[in-house]
Amino acid sequence: MVNGQKIPEKMTAVAISTPGGPLVLKPEKRDVPTPGAGEILIRVHAAGVNRPDVMQRKGAYPAPPGASDLPGLEVAGEVAALGEGATRWRIGDQVCALTPGGGYAEYVKVHASNALPLPAGFTYTEAAAVPETYFTVWHNVFERGALKAGETVLIHGGASGIGTTAVQLASALGSYVIATAGSAEKCEACLKLGADRAVNYREEDFVKAVKEATDGRGANVILDMVGGDYIGRNYDAAAVEGRIVQIATQTGAVASADFSKLMVKRLVHTGSTLRPRTVEFKGAVAAALETQVWPLLATRRVAPVMDMIFPLKEAWRAHERMEEGDNIGKIVLDVG
Numbered sequence: 061m062v063n064g065q066k067i068p069e070k071m072t073a074v075a076i077s078t079p080g081g082p083l084v085l086k087p088e089k090r091d092v093p094t095p096g097a098g099e100i101l102i103r104v105h106a107a108g109v110n111r112p113d114v115m116q117r118k119g120a121y122p123a124p125p126g127a128s129d130l131p132g133l134e135v136a137g138e139v140a141a142l143g144e145g146a147t148r149w150r151i152g153d154q155v156c157a158l159t160p161g162g163g164y165a166e167y168v169k170v171h172a173s174n175a176l177p178l179p180a181g182f183t184y185t186e187a188a189a190v191p192e193t194y195f196t197v198w199h200n201v202f203e204r205g206a207l208k209a210g211e212t213v214l215i216h217g218g219a220s221g222i223g224t225t226a227v228q229l230a231s232a233l234g235s236y237v238i239a240t241a242g243s244a245e246k247c248e249a250c251l252k253l254g255a256d257r258a259v260n261y262r263e264e265d266f267v268k269a270v271k272e273a274t275d276g277r278g279a280n281v282i283l284d285m286v287g288g289d290y291i292g293r294n295y296d297a298a299a300v301e302g303r304i305v306q307i308a309t310q311t312g313a314v315a316s317a318d319f320s321k322l323m324v325k326r327l328v329h330t331g332s333t334l335r336p337r338t339v340e341f342k343g344a345v346a347a348a349l350e351t352q353v354w355p356l357l358a359t360r361r362v363a364p365v366m367d368m369i370f371p372l373k374e375a376w377r378a379h380e381r382m383e384e385g386d387n388i389g390k391i392v393l394d395v396g
């Protein structure tokens with residue numbers, strides 16, 4: 061029972077009927093999942109839409125073994141059932157969670173440690189926009205990249221879901237933030253979110269801009285989702301002992317670069333992908349977020365930037381919006 065309602069056997073979900081364009085996303089009836097040991101079942105009220113969902117729809121990013129074939133990496137809703145040993149939560153608790161897939165549905169099961177309480181004062185649609193980008197940014201910028209207060213961070217794709225989160229968090233935690241984006245409007249959005257400098261990469265060379273903004277020192281941490289020729293240019297834009305964290309390679313995973321710069325500047329070039337990591341790893345990131353970032357969400361010092369909300373059954377429109385590339389911030393599905 062959740063909210064006095066019995067859990068049904070079947071639910072509405074949006075599935076990838078075959079790899080292809082947005083219209084392959086089709087509503088269908090599925091069995092409601094049963095939570096296993098350590099898991100909880102969430103009655104989903106809202107689900108976040110992410111670029112990896114688009115890649116999965118196209119057939120380029122298959123679900124990891126054991127995960128639902130349904131798209132959807134983050135949700136917000138109420139705890140509807142508890143698996144054995146999932147003692148942290150009670151039925152009816154309001155949560156948001158990172159899921160291994162399956163978020164585009166009325167119910168999803170997740171490991172209890174991968175859920176967090178709904179940030180104070182947040183709606184379900186706002187909370188569903190939090191997990192994927194906050195887990196990704198926290199791990200890559202602050203753990204892997206070890207960004208510290210007073211350092212300079214260069215965030216590529218500053219107006220994206222990931223970028224808007226990274227700009228806000230880095231600014232709130234005391235860094236000098238430089239963001240790149242592809243239009244004046246997106247640059248303006250980055251500045252409003254706390255970036256100290258925004259670079260329209262279609263009009264300006266980001267390496268030159270970073271050097272100018274840092275008196276020639278360069279950026280201590282670079283978050284890159286672009287790849288291609290950005291790889292070599294990031295080496296130019298990085299400071300001595302800089303950390304470059306690769307989270308995507310949108311313009312190419314194969315590149316040539318001058319690796320002598322890596323040695324001369326003693327750079328660290330690393331990267332990661334979140335989805336295939338273990339539930340234990342994700343649980344550790346969730347615990348760090350709850351202590352370090354949830355208080356900032358509660359005061360709205362940081363908050364997800366909401367682009368547009370679509371009904372679950374119109375998930376195809378949400379994907380169309382993401383592929384058009386005009387979104388500033390997060391696209392979310394209202395699951396009802």
Ligand SMILES: NC(=O)c1ccc[n+]([C@@H]2O[C@H](COP(=O)([O-])OP(=O)(O)OC[C@H]3O[C@@H](n4cnc5c(N)ncnc54)[C@H](OP(=O)(O)O)[C@@H]3O)[C@@H](O)[C@H]2O)c1
Pocket residue numbers: 109110111112192196216217218219220221222223240241242243246261285286306307308309310311332333334335382385387389
């Ligand atoms: N590794 C991980 O764990 C992980 C987890 C989640 C997401 N990701 C990746 O992170 C990226 C962002 O995800 P999202 O959900 O936030 O997607 P999104 O909102 O669609 O963002 C994609 C962004 O890439 C930017 N971009 C493309 N080419 C660029 C360029 N040459 N210079 C600067 N920016 C450029 C676009 O900005 P402009 O329109 O301004 O060009 C756009 O804002 C995606 O590639 C996604 O796959 C990785």
